[in-house]
Amino acid sequence: MRIRLYTLAKELGVANKDLVARCKEMGLAVKSHSSTISEEEAARVRAAYGKPPAPAPPQAPPEAPPKAPPKEPAPEPEPTPKAEAPPKPKAEPKPPEPEEPRRGAEIIGRIELPKEERYVREYGPRVRVKERRRPRGAERRRTRQLTGRRPATTRPTRAGPLIAERPSKITVEFPVTVRSLSQASGIRIDEIMRKLLAKGLMIRVNDPLGEDVVAMLASELGVEVEIKRERDLEAELAELVATPDKPEDLQPRAPVVALLGHVDHGKTSLLDAIRQTKVAAGEAGGITQHIGAYVVEHDGHKVVFLDTPGHEAFTAMRARGAQVTDIVVLVVAADDGVMPQTEEAINHARAAGVDIVVAINKCDLPAANPQRVMQQLAERDLLPAKWGGQVEVVEVSALTRQGLDDLVETLALQAEILELKANPNKPARGVVLEAALSEGRGAVATVLVQEGTLRKGDVFICGQAYGRVRSLRDHRGEELPQAGPSTPVEVSGLSCVPEAGEKFIVLGDLDKAREIAEARQHAAREESIAEREHVTLENLFATLEAGEQKELRLILKADVHGSLEVVRKSVTDLSTQEVRVNVLHTAVGGINDSDVLLADASDAIVIGFNVVPDPSARALAEQKGVDIRLYNVIYHLTDEVRAALESRLEPERREQVVGHAEVRRVFRISRVGNIAGCYVTDGRISRDNLVRVIRDNVVVYSSRIASLRHLKDDVREVPTGMECGIKVADYNDIKEGDIIEAYEVVEIKRTL
Secondary structure (H helix, E strand, O other): OEEEHHHHHHHHOOOHHHHHHHHHHOOOOOOOOOOEEEHHHHHHHHHHOOOOOOOOHHHOHHHOHHHOOOOOOOOOOOHHHHHOOOHHHHOOOOOOOOHHHHHHHHHHOOOOOOOOHHHHHHHHHHHOOOOOOOOOHHHHHHHHHHHOOOOOOOOOEOOEOOOOOOOOEEEEEOOOOHHHHHHHHOOOHHHHHHHHHHOOOOOOOOOOOOHHHHHHHHHHHOOEEEEEOOOOHHHHHHHHHOOOOOHHHOEEOOOEEEEEEOOOOOHHHHHHHHHOOOOHHHOHHHOOOOOEEEEEEEOOEEEEEEEOOOOHHHHHHHHHHHHOOOEEEEEEEOOOOOOHHHHHHHHHHHHHOOEEEEEEEOOOOOOOOHHHHHHHHHHOOOOEHHHOOOEEEEEOEOOOOEOHHHHHHHHHHHHHHHOOEEOOOOEOEEEEEEEEEEOOOEEEEEEEEEEOEEEOOOEEEEOOEEEEEEEEEOOOOOEOOEEOOOEEEEEEEEOOOOOOOOEEEEEOOHHHHHHHHHHHHHHHHHHHHHOOOOOOOOOHHHHHHHOOOEEEEEEEEEOEHHHHHHHHHHHHOOOOOOEEEEEEEEEEOOEOHHHHHHHHHHOOEEEEEOOOEOHHHHHHHHHHOOOEEEEOOHHHHHHHHHHHHHHOOOOEEEEEEEEEEEEEEEEEEOOOEEEEEEEEEEEOEEOOOEEEEEEOOEEEEEEEEEEEEEOOEEOOEEOOOOEEEEEEOOOOOOOOOOEEEEEEEEEEOOOO
16 A cells, blocks of 8 residues: 555655655655655654554554455454454544545546445545536547547537338438438438448439439448339320330321432422422422421322422431331432432441432433433442342433323332221321421421321320310311321410420320420420539549630520431531531521520520511511521531631731841941841841741740841841841840751641
8 A cells, every 4th residue: 555645744744745855865766745755664754753653554454344244144343343453543543544535426427336335335425426418518628538428418500300120111202312211211411422432422312313323322331222203104104105006997098209319309399399399499498307297188089299309408307208208219419429418328227217209300411321320320239220229210300391200100119019008097197297486376297197086175185285175277278187097187285385306196085194294394494404513633624725715605496306416416516626606506496585694694695497576576686686587598607607607716927037147247236136148048037027046057046027128228138149237136146157047937727
């Protein structure tokens, strides 16, 4: 047992400082009155002060019995210390000793009570800690320092009561978000976000999660997630369309024929000759720029003709025309032969899996060579039937009407071979050939009915548009009560302008059609938002450089959706790395005030294709200084856009050497510097030239001419064979034998 010095000083009746000094003289390792020494060392100190040894240490063993009663069931050990009266007086010096554990117990007891019963019984009332709901601030800080975490508390958190047990299976409604997943599983949002960040996914709390992301989170969090989806309207619609027809309900229908070929090979003129109209004369630029659908009756048989554009920009329209037809008439000019758009039309027809009939047009021309055309077709695996192949080839002339009857007869025969049939006694289904915004009628669409019968008042769905059929008009503009299979009609009553190529389906419920259309609109908006590209380390520098990229901002308006689609693709394909086309807005219809205001705010150009601005929009454009360009021919539009882009290209700068002069002598003039006495060996030296000082075939300095003199006169130019004095600006280290090369920078206009 060790004794503190201040206890021993009180026992001996000396000052603490004196006792510490005496202990140090005796060679004891003490520092202050709080230091402890052993019993042997304490006996030596008492002997030094002339005091007898303390009787307390020999009496320490009798203190052990108080620890024994909790372990021994019999109460005999307790009477023994009570019967020993003499040890009580001898233990009178002990009261100072309990002061040390008492002080220690008070300090330690703030954190944890002693477990020994002796301390609990003797000092418990003095160190009892009141039970409370939360630890005090000092104790909380002390606990955090010792354990590194906050002490437990029963107070509920701000996020709500803690969930005791995590469910093993949860059900979440579609679309699944981080917030809905957290609410269903009871897992904190920050824990789910950490899992996503660990996988490199930057997703916000309310962003919809894909099924693969939900499966990953379910595996990481140890829960089974069941996604509850609403009624799949698209699946119901697909099931309705896929319902097969009974063989007894099928009836013969007219064939749908598409005229494909190269531009200016006479497709529309040929169709005019067949149906005895003059459509080509009214088309801008003499080319077809949208799909036309016409019905021709020959010998009691109806044939539906689709006229598609031949210009290279209308590739999508040609593909759409080939996909909705039964027979493709490939029109090839006899004097021109197979051209790029002709090959493209062949590929579209083969991709659609339809039969091909070749019409060699312009056979009345002197330069016509049908045999060369058939040879070119044979090289492209279209072997004419005259040469033992499977492809029917008819020689025609739209101008003289040569071979037109043979062509229509061939098409009718081909239709009989195909045995084209459809069920007219069912809700109509078809495809949109073209769509536009008509003044007074709203959104209208040219629809080809493929199955069923379309009637006035039918409820329909068409892409993101829906509505009720208000009117049906044929290709002549006449009202029709109904339209059966293989009939092209113009339908009004749409909620918005649909995209060309969309499926047209008649439903029995307007609410269901509206629900499907709104769901498609919502999906389209989410898809457009998801297309936004985030900045990464890979595209960071490209994004920074894009801020310096020049761009031409455009607002496009067109008469029909198909033309709008083509115009947008044509102008965006002109973009380069240095200058690009940024289409801010596209819509079907005339140019209105909102288009002009948008162009004014974004410094854009408004382009109208086959449309004109409203009077108010025209006046507003003049007031705001907005440039409105109107076109009705596609290649006129692309040519002017290309010219506008080229004007924004930085010109190419090239150095052009104009002359050389040899330094033969150097004149040193005070306050002026060194003047090179030169002889012009070739070319000419002008005062506004840039020069290089060349020494031993190495350029030592580049600058400009500060002064140019011939004899004593300042001159503007010195030709070959003349002497002159040249002062190179900011350069005096000119030496004899140097060559001064004069050059100029020429700017060359760049083109796309």
